[in-house]
Amino acid sequence: MPLFVYVLSLAVFAQGTSEFMLAGLVPGIAHDMSVSVAAAASLTSAYAIGMIVGAPPMAALSARxxxxxxxxxxxxxxxxxxxxxAVTASFPVLFGTRIAAAIVNAGFLAVAMSVATALTVPAEQARATAILLSGVTLSCVAGVPAGAMLGDRSGWRSAFWAVAALCLPALALVFRSAPASAARHHDVSIRQEARELRSRPLQLALTLxxxxxxxxxxxxxxxxxxATDIAHLPDSAVPGLLAAFGAGAFIGVTAAGRIGDGQLRRGLILTxxxxxxxWAVLAATGARTAPLFIVTIIQGGLSFGIGSTLVNRVMFVASRATSLSGSFATVALNAGAFLGPLLAGIATATTHDYRDAAWVSALLAATAAVVIVVSRRRATHADVTEAR
Incomplete structure (x- = not known):
């Protein structure tokens, strides 16, 4: 595996930490900037929106x-x-920096995915994608809890400074080791690449x-x-639970990189x-500490393992969209990251039971299972019809 793929993973780790660390910084930001907790929490939504909006145009802009x-x-x-x-005293400016950070993050990730697959032979591309995305899972294991502790001890601004500092070695290594060549397949236009979105296999992979x-x-x-309101665990247990989820996610991504090849194989479908x-088990047993931790690890592994495999599937079926394929995957992932918490928020606000967030997860995952069943039946019917 080329060393530069690991350099890209380091940068993705820093960016993933920035994306998710807001969950632990909301109270401090709300107090320091004299805004409501809801307003401070909207910074997370701002980042997701920036990722969704920014990925395709940034990938197109940088294609040449x-x-x-x-x-x-x-x-x-x-x-x-x-x-x-880190230095602004204006909440609107801070809000704007989150959108801007997300847009450039989306651009970096789109290019990084294309570079990672371009640097490897087809048999290694799934592993390269997994290594790249392991930066996100490691940010859940280490970066997010560390950011929460840093924010608690030194203020939320210190977490922003830490992310900026963490990016510096990655930037130096990019200058030193990144391929200087332009994007491949110059004869394919961005408009032609965008037409790949009409592909049914790509639409299926993005939907899933x-x-x-x-x-x-x-x-x-x-x-x-x-953890705190349902299982009645102390606040000090939260970083451990988040790290448990991240550890499972890291295992899942690593396993997917070893066995994935861009195909929708039986093992992936069964998983x-x-x-x-x-997710239904987590909703039903979330009030008990041991099951909560165990199921959290398992679901982290399954979710990120499947997610990593589907990203590789997007790159595989959109192989003729070398500049935009990474942005397609980025938009799909962040659309889900925006939609899921939004639906969970509506459900929990209605029922006042935080376990219903896991029931929302179960419903969304069940929808994905239904989509794959319907797609496979249509494909089988089409094959039978063609054979006749």
Whole structure:
């Protein structure tokens, strides 16, 4: 595996930490900036929206840039907006920096996915994608809890400074090691690449990725309150529960990288069928400490393992969209990350039971299972009809 893939994973780790660390910084931001908790929490939604909106145009904009310039430019901009966020006294400015950070993050991730697969042979591309995405899972294991503790001890601004500092070595390594060549397949236009969205296999992969990620983050966003309000654990147990989820996610991504090849194989489909059952078990047993931790680890592994495989599937079926395929996957994942917590928020606000976030996850995952069943039946019917 090329060393540069690990460099990209380091940058993704820093960016993933920035995306998720807000969950532990909301109270401090609300107090320091004299805004409501709901307003401070909206910074998370701002980031998700920036990722969704930013991925395709940033990937298209950078399609003709040398890879080194694109990666370094996006990463440098990411550092700058975090410095601005760390020093501003204006909440609207802070809100704007979250959107800007998400847009350049989306651009970096789209280019990074394309570079990671371009640097490896087809047999290694699933592993390269998994290594890249392991940066996100490691941010859940280490980055997010560390950011929460840093924010608690030194203030939320210190977490922004830490993310900016963490990006500096990655930026230096990008300048040193990134391929200087421009994007491949110059004869294919961005408009032609966008037409790949008409592909039914790509539409299926994107839909599944959005549903699975929506299920993942519907519950992840409420794990802390499930632990404290439902299982009656102390606040000090929350970082451990989040780290448990991240550890499971890391195992799942690593396993997917070893066995995935971009195909919707039987093992993946069976695992997808098991996913809603796991979320239902978490909803039913979330009040008990041991089952909560055990099921959290399992669901983290299943969710991120399936998600990583589906990302590789997107890259596989959109192989002719070398510049935009990464942005397709980024939009799908973040659409799910936005939709899942939104639906969970509506459900829990109605019932006043945080365990219903896991029931929302079960519903979204079950929808993904239904989609794959219907798709397979249609494909079988089409094959029979063609044979006749």
């Amino acid at each position: 840039w040398p890879r080194r310039r694109a990666l370094a430019g996006f990463l440098a901009a990411f550092i700058v907006v975090h410095v601005i966020g 990725a959005a549903l699975v990620n929506g299920a993942t983050f519907a519950t992840f966003a409420y794990l802390a309150v499930i 997808l069928y098991a996913l809603p059952a796991g």
